[in-house]
Structure formats: structure tokens, C-alpha cells
Amino acid sequence: MLLADRLIQWHGSGRILGISMLVQAGSFLPVVLFPSIPSFFILRIMASIALGLNVPSYYSYLVESAPQGQGGTVVSLFDVTLRSGVSLLAAPLAGILFDNLGAYWLYIIGMAGRLLAWLILQVLAHPHAYGTV
Numbered sequence: 001m002l003l004a005d006r007l008i009q010w011h012g013s014g015r016i017l018g019i020s021m022l023v024q025a026g027s028f029l030p031v032v033l034f035p036s037i038p039s040f041f042i043l044r045i046m047a048s049i050a051l052g053l054n055v056p057s058y059y060s061y062l063v064e065s066a067p068q069g070q071g072g073t074v075v076s077l078f079d080v081t082l083r084s085g086v087s088l089l090a091a092p093l094a095g096i097l098f099d100n101l102g103a104y105w106l107y108i109i110g111m112a113g114r115l116l117a118w119l120i121l122q123v124l125a126h127p128h129a130y131g132t133v
């Protein structure tokens with residue numbers, strides 16, 4: 001996170017947000033290809049880097065894309081309301097999938113979800129938001 005603000009200034013919040021989503025998706029790849037203890041260490045390192053880029057770029061992108069003076073409202077709507085609603089649905093579904101498919105498939109689903117989020121960002125990015133990936 002220490003360099004994220006500079007990266008956002010240089011490349012734009014949309015581009016850094018997209019990169020963070022790709023790094024998040026890529027973090028699952030070592031576990032999917034070679035499930036082992038070292039793969040989990042690589043996953044955690046890559047996921048930490050992605051989080052350090054994701055959090056500042058996510059909030060910056062939301063505020064930049066919001067109507068003038070509505071940044072706080074948009075952040076609370078997306079970060080609190082939407083995230084909580086998704087968690088209410090995703091937590092029991094993840095438990096059911098874990099029980100029926102095992103943990104391995106949750107990593108594949110997680111990777112696919114991050115790639116889908118990146119694709120949605122590319123397709124629906126706000127036109128005035130600077131620099132999407």
C-alpha cells in the first residue's frame with residue numbers, strides 16, 4: 001500500500017484496480033497447478049500484494065466514478081451494502097461447495113471470480129475514469 005497512491009497517480013485508479021484483480025486471480029494459480037505448502041505461501045504473498053493495490057485503487061475508483069459530491073454515498077453503498085449482501089449469499093454457498101466439491105475447487109472458483117470481475121471492469125468501466133487495463 002505504500003506505493004499504491006503513487007501508482008494510482010501515475011497510471012490511474014482503473015488501471016491499478018484491474019492489475020490488482022489480475023494479481024488476485026494469478027495468486028490462485030500455484031495452488032491450482034501444484035497444491036502444496038509452498039504454493040500456499042506464494043498465494044499469500046501474491047494476495048497480499050494484490051490487496052495492497054486493491055484497497056486504495058478500489059476506493060479511489062469509486063470516488064472518481066461517483067457523481068460530484070456523492071463519493072461517500074457511493075463508497076458506503078458499494079463497500080458496506082453490496083459487500084455485505086454478497087457475503088450473506090456467498091458464505092453458505094462456499095460452505096456447500098466445500099462440503100460437496102472440496103477445497104481445491106474453491107480456488108478455481110475464486111480465480112474465475114477474480115477474472116470475471118476484471119472482465120466486468122473492462123466492459124463496464126466508467127468512461128471518464130482514467131486508465132483501465
